[in-house]
Amino acid sequence: MKNLAAFDIGGTTLKMGIVSSEGDILQHEKLTIPDFDGELILAGISDYTKKHDVAGVAISAPGYINPKTGFITMGGAIRAFDNFPIREYLEKKTGLPVTVENDANCVALCEKWLGGAQDLDNFLCMTIGTGIGGGIFIDGKLYNGSRFRAGEFGYLFSDRPGSYEPGTYTLNQTTSLLVLRRQYAAHTGKDLHGITGEEIFAAYDNHDPIAEKLIHDFYTGLCTGLYNLIYCFDPSHIFIGGGITDRPTFLAELKHHMAFFGLRDTELGLVSHKNQAGLLGAAYHHLLLTKI
Numbered sequence: 474m475k476n477l478a479a480f481d482i483g484g485t486t487l488k489m490g491i492v493s494s495e496g497d498i499l500q501h502e503k504l505t506i507p508d509f510d511g512e513l514i515l516a517g518i519s520d521y522t523k524k525h526d527v528a529g530v531a532i533s534a535p536g537y538i539n540p541k542t543g544f545i546t547m548g549g550a551i552r553a554f555d556n557f558p559i560r561e562y563l564e565k566k567t568g569l570p571v572t573v574e575n576d577a578n579c580v581a582l583c584e585k586w587l588g589g590a591q592d593l594d595n596f597l598c599m600t601i602g603t604g605i606g607g608g609i610f611i612d613g614k615l616y617n618g619s620r621f622r623a624g625e626f627g628y629l630f631s632d633r634p635g636s637y638e639p640g641t642y643t644l645n646q647t648t649s650l651l652v653l654r655r656q657y658a659a660h661t662g663k664d665l666h667g668i669t670g671e672e673i674f675a676a677y678d679n680h681d682p683i684a685e686k687l688i689h690d691f692y693t694g695l696c697t698g699l700y701n702l703i704y705c706f707d708p709s710h711i712f713i714g715g716g717i718t719d720r721p722t723f724l725a726e727l728k729h730h731m732a733f734f735g736l737r738d739t740e741l742g743l744v745s746h747k748n749q750a751g752l753l754g755a756a757y758h759h760l761l762l763t764k765i
Contacts, residue, residue, distance in 0.1 A: 475528035477759055478569075480518050481576065481751030482534040484550035484603070487514055488748070489521045492531070492756040496587045498749060500525075511553025519566045530563060530571040531759035533579035533751035537621050540758065543573040546621070550603075572759040576600075577624055578615055579754025580714050580744055581608025585615075586757040588745030589712060597708045598744060599626055601715035603651045605644045605698070609706065629701055631694045648694030650717060656687050674720055692730040699741075700734045707739075714744035 476499060481488040483506070490501035504517045522530055535549025543560020563571045574582070581598040584590040590610065598608040605627035609616040616623050627645035634642045646652065650670045657673050658665040660683045676684035699711060717723055728741055744750055 531755035577606030583754035
């Protein structure tokens with residue numbers, strides 16, 4: 474089989490690569506996407522594909538996606554993709570078969586294909602970034618749910634709602650890196666746009682009391698979500714992905730906080746291919762549908 478043009482759509486960046494059927498990334502580059510511009514993303518995919526001799530187009534995208542039809546019901550950060558038949562659109566543009574899958578699901582697919590889950594049947598992947606997403610493997614198969622929303626771990630409650638606005642008590646609203654940055658900005662008076670997660674963790678390492686409190690609460694919220702997921706799915710492993718995993722001590726710190734919850738039968742680990750997982754998972758999804 475020829476190579477695939479693979480794409481990982483993010484809020485500000487479109488990752489593009491040529492992926493072989495064996496899972497090798499032969500070439501890759503990025504395109505900056507200002508203002509969550511859907512038209513620029515579609516043009517970038519089409520232009521990149523036309524420059525290469527490929528057999529198909531594989532896409533990892535945010536939101537609620539029917540992986541069989543490639544229809545996006547809700548486009549996540551790319552609201553221009555709400556109720557959009559992206560597969561149909563791009564097949565007309567490129568003349569090639571196109572497949573589309575949710576970005577967090579692609580991380581799980583990559584882990585199953587090339588990572589630490591190759592011999593596992595029941596595992597989860599959790600992605601931590603601006604929000605929190607996930608992928609679920611049950612009995613060796615990716616679980617999408619009846620409306621293709623399975624794995625939206627960020628909507629789990631991290632605390633019992635104390636008002637009639639339950640959405641304010643989810644992991645996305647209390648535990649994501651964006652929330653951590655907002656909290657740090659509020660406590661220090663710094664500009665949110667100038668604050669990075671690295672800066673907050675550096676302050677934590679230097680025993681800054683504000684950072685210590687916020688990071689402790691961050692890990693507690695994260696572990697609360699993991700605790701609930703373990704009892705819901707009983708996975709043998711949970712793999713964590715996202716930029717935070719670049720912190721060398723992240724996994725040890727997570728396990729340290731998780732020990733309080735008394736759950737040691739589920740193995741916690743990091744995703745194997747980090748920033749390339751979306752491209753590879755999208756390619757694997759394409760290969761699976763082609764095989765079917």
